[in-house]
Amino acid sequence: MNRPSSTTALVLAGRLEPRTIESLDARRLLRRFAPPLVFALLVLGAWQLYVVLAAVSESVLPSPVEVARALINDRGTLAPSAWTTLSEILIGYGVAIVVGVALALAVSSSSLVERAAYPWLVISQLVPVPAIAALVVVWSGFGISSKVIVIALVSFFPIAVNTIDGLRSTEPELLDLLATLGAGRTQQLRLARAPSALPYLFSGLRVAAVLSVIGAVFAEWVGSYSTGLGSLILIYNNETATAAEFATIVVLACIGIALFAAVGLAERTALPWYRVPRAVPAARR
Amino acid sequence: MKALEARGLAKTYAAAGGNDPLQALSDVSLELGAGEFVSLVGPSGCGKSTLLRILAGLVAPSAGVVFLDGEQPEVLLGRVGYMPQDDLLMAWRTTLDNVTVGLELAGVSRADARVQARAELARFGLEGFERHWPRALSGGMRQRAALLRTFLAGRNVLLLDEPLGALDALTREEMREWLLEVWEADRKTILLVTHDVEEAVFLSDRVYVMSGRPGRVRATVDVPLRRPRAQELTTAPEFIALEQAVRAPLREARAGLV
Numbered sequence: 001m002n003r004p005s006s007t008t009a010l011v012l013a014g015r016l017e018p019r020t021i022e023s024l025d026a027r028r029l030l031r032r033f034a035p036p037l038v039f040a041l042l043v044l045g046a047w048q049l050y051v052v053l054a055a056v057s058e059s060v061l062p063s064p065v066e067v068a069r070a071l072i073n074d075r076g077t078l079a080p081s082a083w084t085t086l087s088e089i090l091i092g093y094g095v096a097i098v099v100g101v102a103l104a105l106a107v108s109s110s111s112l113v114e115r116a117a118y119p120w121l122v123i124s125q126l127v128p129v130p131a132i133a134a135l136v137v138v139w140s141g142f143g144i145s146s147k148v149i150v151i152a153l154v155s156f157f158p159i160a161v162n163t164i165d166g167l168r169s170t171e172p173e174l175l176d177l178l179a180t181l182g183a184g185r186t187q188q189l190r191l192a193r194a195p196s197a198l199p200y201l202f203s204g205l206r207v208a209a210v211l212s213v214i215g216a217v218f219a220e221w222v223g224s225y226s227t228g229l230g231s232l233i234l235i236y237n238n239e240t241a242t243a244a245e246f247a248t249i250v251v252l253a254c255i256g257i258a259l260f261a262a263v264g265l266a267e268r269t270a271l272p273w274y275r276v277p278r279a280v281p282a283a284r285r
Numbered sequence: 286m287k288a289l290e291a292r293g294l295a296k297t298y299a300a301a302g303g304n305d306p307l308q309a310l311s312d313v314s315l316e317l318g319a320g321e322f323v324s325l326v327g328p329s330g331c332g333k334s335t336l337l338r339i340l341a342g343l344v345a346p347s348a349g350v351v352f353l354d355g356e357q358p359e360v361l362l363g364r365v366g367y368m369p370q371d372d373l374l375m376a377w378r379t380t381l382d383n384v385t386v387g388l389e390l391a392g393v394s395r396a397d398a399r400v401q402a403r404a405e406l407a408r409f410g411l412e413g414f415e416r417h418w419p420r421a422l423s424g425g426m427r428q429r430a431a432l433l434r435t436f437l438a439g440r441n442v443l444l445l446d447e448p449l450g451a452l453d454a455l456t457r458e459e460m461r462e463w464l465l466e467v468w469e470a471d472r473k474t475i476l477l478v479t480h481d482v483e484e485a486v487f488l489s490d491r492v493y494v495m496s497g498r499p500g501r502v503r504a505t506v507d508v509p510l511r512r513p514r515a516q517e518l519t520t521a522p523e524f525i526a527l528e529q530a531v532r533a534p535l536r537e538a539r540a541g542l543v
């Protein structure tokens with residue numbers, strides 16, 4: 001498998017190594033989730049203490065308790081806004097998946113197409129999305145479609161690039177073997193290249209999930225007239241309703257976490273073979 | 286009429302990425318009668334895998350011809366069974382689905398393919414492991430699964446590239462006796478590449494010894510030992526004499542005295 005090497009390049013391209021999936025069991029879950037939860041509680045406690053002791057004004061930095069209160073008091077506004085943003089994200093993310101995978105299949109359909117298109121695909125990411133976002137609004141108006149397009153634009157790339165890497169990762173010897181068994185190109189794709197690309201695809205999906213939330217907020221800022229959480233942040237910011245603004249951010253973060261977790265769950269379900277422990281040492285592998 | 290015959294095969298890999306063109310094989314001729322077990326030994330890099338890939342139809346020879354059952358096939362690819370050096374089991378398919386892939390590609394329905402595969406599982410020591418992912422198999426099992434995949438594809442001529450190469454010495458000894466049993470039961474024509482002289486003599490009706498690069502057949506050693514053969518045979522004087530007959534040209538080839 002060709003593995004990306006430099007960490008900076010990794011981050012830039014949103015590429016992650018396909019990771020091995022651990023099996024779920026209670027002790028491991030506890031060991032994995034207990035330390036970060038305790039850490040979060042400590043940070044929240046320190047924050048609360050600081051705000052109270054230093055008597056910081058709520059409009060500058062609300063305490064965690066005030067944020068929680070805002071979360072409950074404003075639920076009538078937050079819930080429908082969350083729904084709006086969530087639908088934008090889900091549709092935009094869905095479009096990104098379809099476009100990213102289709103593009104990957106097209107690009108890797110022949111080595112000539114790949115050599116011609118791949119560098120441009122990478123270069124396309126150097127165009128700052130904010131610049132395009134404003135244009136998208138000009139072209140597609142203030143409705144949901146402009147948000148969907150911006151979200152898809154920022155999140156298709158890691159999906160496409162990872163899938164291309166994955167489609168390339170199949171051992172050529174395996175493709176040869178399949179050819180001796182009578183497999184043509186289509187069957188090689190179905191039997192070998194597509195399945196070996198799946199772990200890579202999921203790495204891309206995880207990065208894209210994060211980007212799609214950022215994209216949604218951004219699209220709402222530029223596109224405005226949305227009732228989504230991004231617009232809500234601007235409104236609360238104008239009103240210096242800082243606690244409510246924090247509450248909105250919390251809801252956004254929850255959407256991001258949920259999406260990320262959903263991808264992990266889908267990976268677990270789709271790739272049962274990927275988390276099997278290795279058998280005892282075979283001499284060569 | 287020979288099941289498989291190669292005449293004057295040569296292969297020169299074109300220059301690539303600053304490398305000079307590389308002549309891997311020059312003028313290799315060999316033949317396998319139907320049901321024969323023939324081995325090919327030679328120094329590392331002498332072109333054994335290249336030869337097998339040519340015979341499998343994966344690589345076009347620079348010169349020479351390949352005959353199957355006395356005829357020169359229009360398309361060689363897909364006509365003979367081929368087992369590459371690595372087992373290449375697909376991690377995303379269970380053992381059962383890995384071994385049936387050849388049948389599936391031949392248009393056999395999944396249900397029928399599974400019936401055929403299940404009938405062979407015990408003989409290949411894979412019973413009870415059909416639902417395992419390849420990662421969870423031992424090295425020997427992976428190798429047997431790769432062999433079963435090759436056998437099930439139903440070709441009469443099988444090209445095996447170091448099928449036991451990745452295994453530890455003990456497993457190897459077990460596996461070669463087992464391989465003989467399997468071969469004696471259905472008498473496929475087998476051409477096997479190995480680095481192990483004892484293994485070559487033990488298994489084969491004939492051993493071809495190749496020279497160093499560019500590879501050509503340097504010696505042909507017939508092995509008229511009685512079958513069925515068992516492990517004890519390897520200490521018999523006539524066995525050791527045959528081993529010597531293979532080792533001598535091989536040693537010279539290794540030393541570069543082509």
Ligand SMILES: Nc1ncnc2c1ncn2[C@@H]1O[C@H](COP(=O)(O)OP(=O)(O)OP(=O)(O)O)[C@@H](O)[C@H]1O
Nearest residue numbers: 298307309327328329330331332333334335336498
């Ligand atoms: N696709 C290729 N392109 C260029 N050179 C190649 C290619 N495949 C093999 N070679 C070269 O041809 C020579 C013979 O290789 P081959 O793999 O056939 O040797 P081998 O006898 O099987 O070696 P080993 O015993 O180590 O498996 C080597 O020098 C190798 O570098």
Ligand SMILES: [Mg+2]
Nearest residue numbers: 333334335370
């Ligand atoms: Mg080889």
